[in-house]
Amino acid sequence: MAEQVQPTTQPLNYMEGTIVRDAMADILTRQSEHISELVARWLGGGLEHLYLVGCGGSYATTLPPKWLLDRYSTLAVDRFSGYEFVTRAPARLNANAAVVLGSHSGRTEEILTAADLATERGAFTVGLTKPDTLLTRHTTDALTYDSPATNLSKLLLSYLIAIEILIQRGEMPDEAGVRAALHDLPDALHAVRAETEQVGRDLAAEYRDASQFYVVSTGPLMGLAYQFTVCNLLEMQWLDAASINASEFQHGPLEIVRPGLPMIFLLGTDESRPVTERALAFSQRYGARTIVLDLKSMPNIHPWFAPFGLHLPLQWLNWYLGIEHDHPVSTRRYMGKVAY
Numbered sequence: 001m002a003e004q005v006q007p008t009t010q011p012l013n014y015m016e017g018t019i020v021r022d023a024m025a026d027i028l029t030r031q032s033e034h035i036s037e038l039v040a041r042w043l044g045g046g047l048e049h050l051y052l053v054g055c056g057g058s059y060a061t062t063l064p065p066k067w068l069l070d071r072y073s074t075l076a077v078d079r080f081s082g083y084e085f086v087t088r089a090p091a092r093l094n095a096n097a098a099v100v101l102g103s104h105s106g107r108t109e110e111i112l113t114a115a116d117l118a119t120e121r122g123a124f125t126v127g128l129t130k131p132d133t134l135l136t137r138h139t140t141d142a143l144t145y146d147s148p149a150t151n152l153s154k155l156l157l158s159y160l161i162a163i164e165i166l167i168q169r170g171e172m173p174d175e176a177g178v179r180a181a182l183h184d185l186p187d188a189l190h191a192v193r194a195e196t197e198q199v200g201r202d203l204a205a206e207y208r209d210a211s212q213f214y215v216v217s218t219g220p221l222m223g224l225a226y227q228f229t230v231c232n233l234l235e236m237q238w239l240d241a242a243s244i245n246a247s248e249f250q251h252g253p254l255e256i257v258r259p260g261l262p263m264i265f266l267l268g269t270d271e272s273r274p275v276t277e278r279a280l281a282f283s284q285r286y287g288a289r290t291i292v293l294d295l296k297s298m299p300n301i302h303p304w305f306a307p308f309g310l311h312l313p314l315q316w317l318n319w320y321l322g323i324e325h326d327h328p329v330s331t332r333r334y335m336g337k338v339a340y
Contacts, residue, residue, distance in 0.1 A: 011330040014148040021190035023147035039164040048096040052079040058102030061155040063223030065162035082110030095122035104150040106133020181302035188300040200316020208324040210262040212240035219272025224307045232318040236329040249279040259287030267294040268306035
């Protein structure tokens with residue numbers, strides 16, 4: 001492994017205990033009514049366009065709600081990384097738009113700049129962040145959480161916004177079923193968290209010598225594939241990695257497949273599943289060393305909520321890789337240490 005940089009001890013592991021369950025339950029209890037009122041205000045003000053903006057993990061959490069809204073709503077939805085939103089400055093950004101901006105620290109420079117741009121254009125703005133951050137003061141509203149399960153928290157808030165838009169626009173399929181799945185989500189995730197710890201531990205031991213990974217998925221799981229690649233394998237593990245959309249697999253990426261190549265496949269149970277299954281079958285046929293994480297092994301997780309369920313074995317894998325490598329997941333060379 002590369003040289004070690006402080007700290008040398010493992011940070012808090014949010015996968016332990018009831019942290020995940022408590023975070024999800026707290027958001028559902030505190031923010032559901034707030035989000036309903038927020039969406040009603042947007043729609044009453046003539047909402048025509050929704051923008052989802054974030055960086056890193058926050059950017060990854062914008063993909064599943066966009067997938068839901070693209071799939072079931074006629075509302076225009078776009079997602080951007082922070083500086084992409086700022087430099088592109090969409091011409092459609094106006095008083096009939098709402099901009100959802102995620103930043104755990106609440107001080108990400110491009111997210112604050114994006115919030116200011118949206119405000120200048122007259123758009124509704126809401127921040128997804130910890131309580132009382134700079135972002136809460138740069139937006140007209142804020143949806144906050146107080147948990148180390150940061151990406152899951154932002155993901156749930158984003159889902160609640162998307163689901164509430166579908167409900168209030170009369171575009172929601174199976175409202176009763178989805179509401180029941182939301183109600184059950186904290187306990188369902190708590191169970192999956194316990195069930196998948198040994199999976200993550202065993203995979204970390206098996207792949208401890210791997211120096212690179214390709215993470216393949218599509219549909220609502222593509223954001224999770226990106227998050228695990230960028231925030232975990234690259235940032236935390238210092239391993240070479242890339243995420244590949246299975247819809248694009250045959251258009252170039254298949255040429256990298258070779259015997260022994262470590263590849264992670266994320267399978268949901270939605271309409272996009274066969275696309276990832278095809279890429280998986282090809283990779284296995286030509287000898288790749290594949291990790292397959294499948295929502296079918298989590299029957300209590302609704303298909304819409306696949307990114308929550310499959311997040312958990314990936315986080316156990318990330319945690320135990322850090323232990324296998326004696327490389328705490330909070331170790332950084334550059335982030336927060338040198339000017340960028």
